[in-house]
Amino acid sequence: MRFAALLAACSLLPLQALAGASITGTDGTRLLGKLPCAAEDGQSLQDCHFEALPKENGALTLRIVLPGGGVRYLYAEDGRITGTDSTADMGSSRLKKKTVVLIPPGERFEIDNRLLDGQPLDR
Secondary structure (H helix, E strand, C coil), X not given: CHHHHHHHHHCCCCHHHHHCCECCCCCCCCEEEEEEEECCCCCCCEEEEEEEEEXXXXXXXXXXXXXXXXXXXXXXXXXXXXXXXXXXXXXXXECXXXXXXXXXXXXXXXXXXXXXXXXXXXX
């Protein structure tokens, strides 16, 4: 329920305000924003809301709301995507500015490397 309320608030603010925003939560370190994603093969990329949950050991969990309302979790460590909650095989490629994650049959996520590296996402 708390996540739904955060997403509702997220949709009222411009992306620039969300990209590097620190939001108040139980620990004050969670980040909200949007990233390009698609949930089905052939679907155009859309802005999908995400919540980034950093861990004390430097790892990161991304909770992403897919087009259609589903939720996908991606796990990162040392600047790289290491896993997902999907049972399908996941592939990822770290490019210069973004990491592209593919989960068959058609999920695609484009994640700013600054987020994975723990850097601010300001303009």
